[in-house]
Amino acid sequence: MTFFTLLGKEFANLRKNIGVILILFLVPLFIIFIMGYAFADDETQYSLGIINNDKDSILAQEIVKNLDDVKALEVYGFDTTKGAELAVEEGKILGYIDIPQNFEKNEEYGQAQINFVVDNTYPIKTSALKSIVEGYLEKYNEKTTAVHTAVNVGMKVNSDCKPDKLVTLATDYLSSRDNDVIEVVTKYTQTNQYQVMSSFNQTTCGMTAMFILFLCILWGSGNFLEERLEGTMTRLLVSPAGFGTIFTAKLFYIGFLAFMQFVTFFSIGHFFLNVPIGNSGLLILLNLIFIAAAAAIGLLISLIAKTRIMSIGLSFFIIMIFSPLGGLWFPLSTVPEILVNIARVLPSGAYMLAIEKIIIKQQSFFDILPNIIVIIIYFIVAWLASAVIGIKRKRTV
Amino acid sequence: MINMNELLSVQNLVKSFSENKVLNCLSFKVDKGEILGVLGPNGAGKSTMFNILSSLTSADSGNVDFSGGIIPGTKEYKKSIGIVPQDISLYNNMTVEENLKFIGKLYGIRGKKLSLKVDEIIDEVNLGVKKKDYIKNLSGGMKRRVNIAASLLHEPKLVIMDEPTVGVDPQSRVDIWKIIRNLKEKGQSVIFTSHYVDEVERLSDRVIIIKKGIVVAEGTAKQLVSKYCKNYVYILQFYSFDDNFCKELTRKINIVDIDVEGDKVKIYMDYSSNILEYIVQTAASLNLAIKNIDIKKPNLEDVFFYFNMKGDKV
Ligand SMILES: Nc1ncnc2c1ncn2[C@@H]1O[C@H](COP(=O)(O)OP(=O)(O)OP(=O)(O)O)[C@@H](O)[C@H]1O
Ligand SMILES: [Mg+2]
Numbered sequence: 001m002t003f004f005t006l007l008g009k010e011f012a013n014l015r016k017n018i019g020v021i022l023i024l025f026l027v028p029l030f031i032i033f034i035m036g037y038a039f040a041d042d043e044t045q046y047s048l049g050i051i052n053n054d055k056d057s058i059l060a061q062e063i064v065k066n067l068d069d070v071k072a073l074e075v076y077g078f079d080t081t082k083g084a085e086l087a088v089e090e091g092k093i094l095g096y097i098d099i100p101q102n103f104e105k106n107e108e109y110g111q112a113q114i115n116f117v118v119d120n121t122y123p124i125k126t127s128a129l130k131s132i133v134e135g136y137l138e139k140y141n142e143k144t145t146a147v148h149t150a151v152n153v154g155m156k157v158n159s160d161c162k163p164d165k166l167v168t169l170a171t172d173y174l175s176s177r178d179n180d181v182i183e184v185v186t187k188y189t190q191t192n193q194y195q196v197m198s199s200f201n202q203t204t205c206g207m208t209a210m211f212i213l214f215l216c217i218l219w220g221s222g223n224f225l226e227e228r229l230e231g232t233m234t235r236l237l238v239s240p241a242g243f244g245t246i247f248t249a250k251l252f253y254i255g256f257l258a259f260m261q262f263v264t265f266f267s268i269g270h271f272f273l274n275v276p277i278g279n280s281g282l283l284i285l286l287n288l289i290f291i292a293a294a295a296a297i298g299l300l301i302s303l304i305a306k307t308r309i310m311s312i313g314l315s316f317f318i319i320m321i322f323s324p325l326g327g328l329w330f331p332l333s334t335v336p337e338i339l340v341n342i343a344r345v346l347p348s349g350a351y352m353l354a355i356e357k358i359i360i361k362q363q364s365f366f367d368i369l370p371n372i373i374v375i376i377i378y379f380i381v382a383w384l385a386s387a388v389i390g391i392k393r394k395r396t397v
Numbered sequence: 398m399i400n401m402n403e404l405l406s407v408q409n410l411v412k413s414f415s416e417n418k419v420l421n422c423l424s425f426k427v428d429k430g431e432i433l434g435v436l437g438p439n440g441a442g443k444s445t446m447f448n449i450l451s452s453l454t455s456a457d458s459g460n461v462d463f464s465g466g467i468i469p470g471t472k473e474y475k476k477s478i479g480i481v482p483q484d485i486s487l488y489n490n491m492t493v494e495e496n497l498k499f500i501g502k503l504y505g506i507r508g509k510k511l512s513l514k515v516d517e518i519i520d521e522v523n524l525g526v527k528k529k530d531y532i533k534n535l536s537g538g539m540k541r542r543v544n545i546a547a548s549l550l551h552e553p554k555l556v557i558m559d560e561p562t563v564g565v566d567p568q569s570r571v572d573i574w575k576i577i578r579n580l581k582e583k584g585q586s587v588i589f590t591s592h593y594v595d596e597v598e599r600l601s602d603r604v605i606i607i608k609k610g611i612v613v614a615e616g617t618a619k620q621l622v623s624k625y626c627k628n629y630v631y632i633l634q635f636y637s638f639d640d641n642f643c644k645e646l647t648r649k650i651n652i653v654d655i656d657v658e659g660d661k662v663k664i665y666m667d668y669s670s671n672i673l674e675y676i677v678q679t680a681a682s683l684n685l686a687i688k689n690i691d692i693k694k695p696n697l698e699d700v701f702f703y704f705n706m707k708g709d710k711v
Contacts, residue, residue, distance in 0.1 A: 231486035
């Protein structure tokens, strides 16, 4: 009962601090979007290989030529599928389209197929290339484009034919068919064993972690300290509420808000930015442990700090160490091995490494266990230190 | 260990902060329905003693016994005492009512009973019109009164007040006195400290004076005065003064002390009914004209100063 009384007080006060909620929830979202776009590769050209096995087909030539004209694409011709595959593996091209033999013939029966193979190691690039190529080929299925193509094709076959007449002929011909003209069959390959973190994956996870740190350490320690400096902690401690209940309620409150941050950011990341979730149970477990550790660090700072300025300073110091070194600002895959090793022993770094294992590599609990243990160690150390200081305090209030 | 009519008994409390021995074998007791005033200079250890009584701090050694076998530090004990901290301890961004309701709930008061109790207490401290005001918008004196009200919601057997009247205007002070007297009427006991000695004298059934963490004097205000400061002070002012007056007077009557400051003379002595007659006669015999006579009855303040002046001898 007392627990809920204490919790109720915190939420009632939060209600009066709408600004805080905005900062805790909207600012991170803003940053996720901004940084997601800022770090998205600024490549303007995507390399695409083309194997044209229906060399005589005018439609195929037309498609190749038009793809070549697309500014965003850098097109390389290949003679064999093998050659294109090799180029993908070597990273020379991101994907290729394969126009089969009898393409044009099949096209006449409305069964033309184009195979599109794309490397899925780099999700952002992949989806960009995919949307360009598919979007482009899809146009052939639109009537007007199809007619236009038919006219072009017709003119090349018989240059004497009058354009007006060709249009009528082509329109009649096309409207007599109901299937799509061209079907694109997309296949993914993966050159690396795993995808790399896309920029939205990176910023969603990184900013979630950073703002959990902000909430639990900076804001959490401020909340604890406020209670002490305002003298209201005395009021709580002389009441029958009990030391344990008071602190549990506070940790629960901070933890709840942090958990809501996690849920909000990942939901938006997942539904709007294609951030994968992986095993959601593991993802929640990891975040709960991370939140617990961060809240314990916040509690410790509030006990060490004697003034508000000192608690803000200490919190910032810790967050500014944990964030870049833990890979919250830029992917750990881009930093030297030594820095990755440092990240391994930081709670933020352990979080990022574990989250990559969960959402990208789809690994199991046992794979993230080492990272979880690192975070738990921080939790235990911060709790124990807080308890020791708390007991000592009691002797010298 | 504890007497039938005793509520609290404190024995031989010792407390040091590193080298600094703040409480040094402090012992006293509080009876049921009694108001105990605690006097002591800054740093005497009053707040430290209160912190121990409210289980905020632990003593190095010593004993605290509470009536009914209630063990200090337990929930039951915390429900039996009400603490009014020296510093305001209320939530600034909550209203008077919200603060009181929240604190009431911590003590397990709920529902309709809580609303009634909160309204009753707000009336008692005379803050009905400020019920919906934020604490941060109250004056210092009003905050003090809410600070007291918050400690009375659960009707504790013992209310411990650390300087409840510091920094309040005379009207608020009178209001707070009324609250303290009301508590006594309802059978609750009160321990309070104040640096206004007159207030301690006025309110307390019994007074203890603490110095350097030890009780140096204990008794009713009257007992203390008659024991330590029985001298009246006669303050005479002359138009023109002659040293012979002192010599003459000392010869005639039994004077404890005499002080001359310019044309002012302070005579310290036991009370006797014909003293004024002697003074006037002596002055007349020396042809000295008296401008003004002031007679000061000794009070608790003098006792307090008496112990402070004694310096380190205590
Ligand atoms: N937490 C602490 N650490 C170290 N010394 C302390 C601590 N709390 C109090 N003291 C010391 O204990 C002594 C007694 O302090 P205390 O606050 O009990 O005095 P007090 O009688 O309440 O004084 P005041 O009338 O000024 O309120 C002081 O010398 C003070 O410096
Ligand atoms: Mg004090």
